[in-house]
Amino acid sequence: MLQPPTSLERTIRKAQSGDEQAIASLYQGYAQKIYRYIAYRVPPEDAEDLTGEVFVKMVEGLPTYRITEVPFEAWLYRIAAARIADYYRRKKRRVEVELDEQTPEAEAQPEEQLLEQQEIEALREALQQLTPEQQSILILRFVERKSHEEVAAMLQRSVSAVKTIQHRALTHLAQALGTRKESRHYLRGSHD
Amino acid sequence: MIEHESDAGQLADRLDAALPPHQHTINDLNGDERVNAAARLAAAPPPELSPEAMARMQQRVLEAARQQRAQQRIIHFHMPLALRWAAVFLLVFLGMSATIPAAAGSLPGDVLYPVKRGYESVERLLAVSPDARAEVYLTQAGRRLDEAQGLLARNQFDVQLLHEAQTGIAEAAQNFAATSPDVQAQIEVRAAQLARSAADVAQAAAAAGLVAPDEIGDLLPAPTAAPTDAPLPTDMPAPTTSPTDLPTNTPPATQTAVPTVTPPSTASPTPDTVLPTAESGTVIAGSAVNVRKGPGTEFEIIAVLQPGTIVQIIGKSEAGDWEHIRLPDNRAGWISAALIGNDAAAAQPGNPNQVGGGRNNQNCDHPGNYCNAPGQEKNNIPGNNGSQPGQGGNPGNGPPENHPGGGNPSDKPPKDKDK
Numbered sequence: 001m002l003q004p005p006t007s008l009e010r011t012i013r014k015a016q017s018g019d020e021q022a023i024a025s026l027y028q029g030y031a032q033k034i035y036r037y038i039a040y041r042v043p044p045e046d047a048e049d050l051t052g053e054v055f056v057k058m059v060e061g062l063p064t065y066r067i068t069e070v071p072f073e074a075w076l077y078r079i080a081a082a083r084i085a086d087y088y089r090r091k092k093r094r095v096e097v098e099l100d101e102q103t104p105e106a107e108a109q110p111e112e113q114l115l116e117q118q119e120i121e122a123l124r125e126a127l128q129q130l131t132p133e134q135q136s137i138l139i140l141r142f143v144e145r146k147s148h149e150e151v152a153a154m155l156q157r158s159v160s161a162v163k164t165i166q167h168r169a170l171t172h173l174a175q176a177l178g179t180r181k182e183s184r185h186y187l188r189g190s191h192d
Numbered sequence: 193m194i195e196h197e198s199d200a201g202q203l204a205d206r207l208d209a210a211l212p213p214h215q216h217t218i219n220d221l222n223g224d225e226r227v228n229a230a231a232r233l234a235a236a237p238p239p240e241l242s243p244e245a246m247a248r249m250q251q252r253v254l255e256a257a258r259q260q261r262a263q264q265r266i267i268h269f270h271m272p273l274a275l276r277w278a279a280v281f282l283l284v285f286l287g288m289s290a291t292i293p294a295a296a297g298s299l300p301g302d303v304l305y306p307v308k309r310g311y312e313s314v315e316r317l318l319a320v321s322p323d324a325r326a327e328v329y330l331t332q333a334g335r336r337l338d339e340a341q342g343l344l345a346r347n348q349f350d351v352q353l354l355h356e357a358q359t360g361i362a363e364a365a366q367n368f369a370a371t372s373p374d375v376q377a378q379i380e381v382r383a384a385q386l387a388r389s390a391a392d393v394a395q396a397a398a399a400a401g402l403v404a405p406d407e408i409g410d411l412l413p414a415p416t417a418a419p420t421d422a423p424l425p426t427d428m429p430a431p432t433t434s435p436t437d438l439p440t441n442t443p444p445a446t447q448t449a450v451p452t453v454t455p456p457s458t459a460s461p462t463p464d465t466v467l468p469t470a471e472s473g474t475v476i477a478g479s480a481v482n483v484r485k486g487p488g489t490e491f492e493i494i495a496v497l498q499p500g501t502i503v504q505i506i507g508k509s510e511a512g513d514w515e516h517i518r519l520p521d522n523r524a525g526w527i528s529a530a531l532i533g534n535d536a537a538a539a540q541p542g543n544p545n546q547v548g549g550g551r552n553n554q555n556c557d558h559p560g561n562y563c564n565a566p567g568q569e570k571n572n573i574p575g576n577n578g579s580q581p582g583q584g585g586n587p588g589n590g591p592p593e594n595h596p597g598g599g600n601p602s603d604k605p606p607k608d609k610d611k
Contacts, residue, residue, distance in 0.1 A: 018261045020254055020521070027253050032241055039239035048245055055253040059260060116237045123236055126229075142233040147213035148204055160200070166207075167200035170226035177229050 009067055016062045023062075027055050030073060033144065034080050040124055040139050041084050041132075050087055054080045074154040081136060126176035134169035137162060203227075248496050255501065258520055279318050299342045300350055326364040326379050333360030333386050340393045349402035354390050354411050361386050483525035487514030494525050505532070 014022035034054050039047040057079045065075065127135050133155070140151045148166075152159045203226060210219050210227050211234050218234060221227050241249070295304035295311065312332055319328040336357040343350055361383050394408035484491040487509035497503065497519075506524065507516035514526045 018257060020257060023257050024250055024254060027250055028246070031246060031249065035241045036238045044239065047239065048241065048249070051241070052249045052252050055249065056256040059253060059256045063260075119232075119236045120239055123233055138230070138233060141207075141213075142211060142230045143238055145211070145213050145215065145234065148208075150213070163200040163204040167203050167226075170203065170229050173233075174225040174229040177232065178225065 008072060012062075012065070012067060012072060016065065023059060026058070026072075030076055031055065033073065034076055036143055037077060037080055037136075037139050038084060040120070040127055040143065041135055042087055043124075046087065050080070050083050053083050057083070070156065071154060074156075077136070077140075077154060081132060085132065122177065126173055129176045130169050130172050134165055134172070137165050138169050138173065141166060251496055252498060255498065255520065279314075282314060299339050299346075300353065329360045329364040330379065330382050330386065333357040333364070334389075336360065337386065337389045337393055340390075340397075344393065344396055344400070344402070347400070347402070349397040349400075351394075351397075351403055351407055354394055354408070357386065357390050358411065361390075481527060481531045483517070483519065483527050485525065487511075487516070487526045491526065494523065495519055497527070503527070503532070 011022045011025055015026050031051065035047060035051045038050050038054070042050060054076060058076060061075075061079070127138065130138070136155065137151055140146045140154065141148070146154070148159050148162050151157075152162045155162070157165075203224075206222060206224060206227055207230055210221050211217075211230055212219070216234075218231050221231055295307035298304040298308050312335075315328050315332070316325070319325040333356070336353045340350065340353040340357075343353070364379060364383055390411050394403070394411040397403045398405045398408055481497050482493045483495040483497055485494055501520070503520070504518040505515050506518050508514070508529070509516070509526070513529050515529045515532050516524065517527050517532070518524050
């Protein structure tokens with residue numbers, strides 16, 4: 001899905017000159033990633049809209065975007081982070097901690113899907129209690145499975161700063177998740 | 193602090209062992225609740241956009257790209273920087289010298305006329321985008337007509353000039369297919385005006401006995417439409433085209449003889465103009481609507497349009513309940529007629545999807561042509577008022593609120609979501 005740097009750069013340059021195919025291919029290459037990032041940080045009903053906004057902003061900003069050693073996707077994540085911050089400004093930081101019971105229509109969904117949704121909901125709520133930067137780091141590290149070094153490059157922080165923030169963030173996340181009893185054993189992998 | 197840092201380092205190592213980067217595996221978690229929390233994040237099935245959502249959003253993104261291109265078209269040459277600078281230097285050099293302004297008014301047979309034509313080939317070279325090419329061809333066709341009129345004032349006539357003008361109009365029409373809707377409307381009107389002017393000049397020449405009527409037959413729109421007395425006076429001022437200032441799009445003959453929006457071709461009974469029929473409509477449904485392969489819901493969906501999107505209407509189903517439309521990306525499709533409104537401005541006031549201009553007004557008498565309501569088209573003539581506010585000194589920039597390249601994508605509240 002992701003292209004080697006040179007071909008990505010070529011695509012970016014084409015997109016900068018308005019080539020629709022290039023814009024579409026950038027969109028297709030990053031849409032799911034950006035959506036995942038956003039969907040862990042805002043309610044599902046708004047995540048899609050915000051993702052769309054990110055790519056509209058990308059289109060608007062492309063003509064002035066400069067290719068540097070900072071990865072292109074870092075720019076997209078930055079736009080996404082700004083959109084999310086803006087979203088919460090607009091919402092006047094109305095954090096709903098109350099867990100909604102499933103609506104009757106939700107019965108139509110397969111049980112497993114419901115469980116998955118609940119787990120994501122639980123994680124999202126726990127993440128909400130962290131700072132935006134902590135959220136970014138955890139999502140990039142464990143949803144996108146990026147290395148400490150990659151995350152540091154993307155956020156333009158030092159590796160040790162990333163590790164320190166990660167440490168604090170996971171401590172908070174564990175606490176936040178620990179206060180909730182449901183979905184304890186969702187893990188696919190082996191564990192003690 | 194140092195202790196904290198080493199804690200963080202140890203945790204980082206444990207995380208790398210349990211959840212190695214770039215892999216989906218989850219190894220031994222060691223019972224650490226922080227590693228556990230990270231593992232839950234890694235193990236949860238990630239939220240995913242459905243294919244429909246992906247397609248819907250792509251449509252929105254490409255629409256934004258089109259709108260942006262429409263804004264930048266006039267000032268933005270799509271060519272390498274070096275070539276652009278070379279072109280600018282060439283133009284400045286030529287423009288500063290006294291030759292070109294003097295040549296601009298020259299007529300065939302004059303000493304400086306070849307200079308003028310040479311300058312024009314530079315103009316064509318610079319016009320890289322279809323829009324710019326259409327613009328240049330029309331402008332140059334207008335100059336040929338000016339020249340023909342200038343010759344008439346000298347009691348001369350050169351049918352070749354009119355044929356060249358005709359070719360220019362045809363070239364513009366060829367590029368026209370690739371242009372965006374708002375420019376299409378303007379080009380269409382101007383092409384019609386030019387065709388009318390060419391006919392006028394030809395008739396004037398015939399009336400003055402400078403050319404045999406059968407030599408100019410192909411320049412006249414319809415035999416019956418030809419007035420016997422041409423309105424062209426011999427005291428027509430010589431053309432005042434200057435190279436730095438692109439000529440106005442309304443040739444003198446048109447100013448005096450023709451109302452701006454009534455091209456001659458419509459005088460014939462059929463709307464068979466040189467240019468394709470372009471009527472536009474706006475998606476007026478409250479939410480996104482489907483575009484289908486054929487006129488009916490049983491046909492495959494080929495695109496989804498957001499409310500307020502302006503499309504070109506190219507036909508209707510037999511029952512009249514489906515409109516055959518051309519999408520902004522030039523594909524054709526069908527859309528339920530109930531979901532399409534004809535008055536774009538009224539249908540969705542303030543809708544961000546509108547591309548501005550190029551809208552049809554059904555009250556116009558001449559199907560196949562756009563009608564300009566007074567004040568409706570602010571940027572009526574692309575070549576002439578290329579400097580839209582905020583664009584001129586700021587090429588290639590999005591809305592001023594937006595500075596993503598600088599590391600701060602946007603702090604301003606965005607426009608209202610249109611979903």
